[in-house]
Amino acid sequence: MTTTCHLPVLDMGADDYVYEMTDYEGARARWCPGCGDHSILTAVQRLLAAEQLTPENTVFVSGIGCSSRFPHYLKTYGFHGIHGRALPVATGVRLNRPDLTVFVVMGDGDCTSIGAGHWIHALRYNLDMVVMLLDNGIYGLTKQQTSPTTPQGFPSNTQPRGSWLPALNPLQVALGVTNASFVAQTAEWAPAHLYATLRAARQHRGLSFVRILQRCPVYSSALFLKAVQNPDNIGMLVHDDGVVVPELARLYANQIAHDPHDLDAARRMAGVTDRLNLGVFYRDDSRPRYEETRRVPPRTAAERVALIEAELDRYAV
Numbered sequence: 337m338t339t340t341c342h343l344p345v346l347d348m349g350a351d352d353y354v355y356e357m358t359d360y361e362g363a364r365a366r367w368c369p370g371c372g373d374h375s376i377l378t379a380v381q382r383l384l385a386a387e388q389l390t391p392e393n394t395v396f397v398s399g400i401g402c403s404s405r406f407p408h409y410l411k412t413y414g415f416h417g418i419h420g421r422a423l424p425v426a427t428g429v430r431l432n433r434p435d436l437t438v439f440v441v442m443g444d445g446d447c448t449s450i451g452a453g454h455w456i457h458a459l460r461y462n463l464d465m466v467v468m469l470l471d472n473g474i475y476g477l478t479k480q481q482t483s484p485t486t487p488q489g490f491p492s493n494t495q496p497r498g499s500w501l502p503a504l505n506p507l508q509v510a511l512g513v514t515n516a517s518f519v520a521q522t523a524e525w526a527p528a529h530l531y532a533t534l535r536a537a538r539q540h541r542g543l544s545f546v547r548i549l550q551r552c553p554v555y556s557s558a559l560f561l562k563a564v565q566n567p568d569n570i571g572m573l574v575h576d577d578g579v580v581v582p583e584l585a586r587l588y589a590n591q592i593a594h595d596p597h598d599l600d601a602a603r604r605m606a607g608v609t610d611r612l613n614l615g616v617f618y619r620d621d622s623r624p625r626y627e628e629t630r631r632v633p634p635r636t637a638a639e640r641v642a643l644i645e646a647e648l649d650r651y652a653v
C-alpha cells in the first residue's frame with residue numbers, strides 16, 4: 337500500500353487564493369486511451385475547484401484496480417490501499433480527522449466482491465464521505481476476469497462461455513442497507529450529469545454512494561454500447577432534490593420525475609432492466625451518522641502513546 341502527497345506549490349497562507357482545476361492535477365494518468373476513468377478524473381478536478389476544497393485538507397482513499405490509481409493523479413493527500421479495504425481505511429481517516437474531506441474510489445471487484453462486507457457496513461455507518469464505485473463490469477487490472485457486476489452471458493477470461501450468474505445490482509444492494517442515506521447513479525460518458533451528481537453527493541451530509549458506469553474499451557467495450565449509442569436507452573431521474581441538468585433534456589428525452597425521498601420508488605427505479613436510470617435514487621439527510629455518536633476527542637501524541645501503553649498492559653501476562 338502507498339500513500340501519496342502531491343500538494344501544490346502555492347502560497348498556502350493566501351486566504352484569497354482561488355483554486356483552479358489545474359491546481360489539483362497530479363501525475364499524468366496512465367489509464368488506457370479511451371478509458372472512462374479519464375472523464376471521471378476531470379469531473380472530480382472540476383468538483384474540487386468548484387467546492388474550493390483545499391488540497392491539504394482533502395484525501396482520496398482507494399483500494400486496488402485500474403480506478404484505484406486515482407489518488408496518484410490528484411494533488412491532494414491520498415492512500416492507495418489494498419484490495420477491498422478502501423472503506424475501513426477511509427473510516428479511520430474520517431473518525432480521527434473529521435476536519436478532512438474524504439473521498440473513496442473503488443472498482444466493481446474491489447467494492448462489490450472482496451470489499452462487500454465493508455461496503456454494507458460503511459453504508460450503515462453513514463460517515464460523511466463521498467464513495468465512488470467506478471463500475472466497468474470487469475476486473476480490468478488483472479486482464480478481464482468476471483466480476484460480480486459482469487452481465488450474465490458476458491464472456492471473460494475466467495468464464496469464456498459467458499458469466500454464469502445474473503449480475504449483482506449495486507443500487508439495489510445499497511438501497512437495501514439500513515441507514516443508507518444517499519444513493520445515485522451516473523455515467524462517465526455524460527460528463528455534465530457526472531459532475532452534477534458528484535456535486536450533489538459532496539453536498540450531502542452523510543455517506544454518498546455514487547455508482548459511476550464506466551467504459552473499459554479494452555475488456556468490456558460492449559457493456560454500455562446500447563446506452564451510449566442511443567440516449568433513449570437512458571432514463572434521467574429528475575427532481576429539485578436530485579440532479580437536474582437542463583442542457584441534457586433535449587438529448588435524453590426520457591425525463592422521469594422521481595422524488596429521491598421515496599425509498600420504495602427508489603428501489604423500483606433501481607430494478608428497471610429495460611433502460612439505464614441515472615440520477616439520485618434516494619437521499620435522506622436526517623439519517624444518523626456514526627461520527628455523531630462516536631466523537632474521538634483530540635489528543636496529543638503523548639496522550640495517544642499513554643493510551644496505547646495502558647491498553648497493552650491489560651493484556652500483559
Ligand code: SF4
Pocket residue numbers: 366367368370371372373402403472476477551552553554555
Ligand atoms: Fe481503463 Fe480498462 Fe484500461 Fe483498466 S484496462 S485502464 S479499466 S480501459
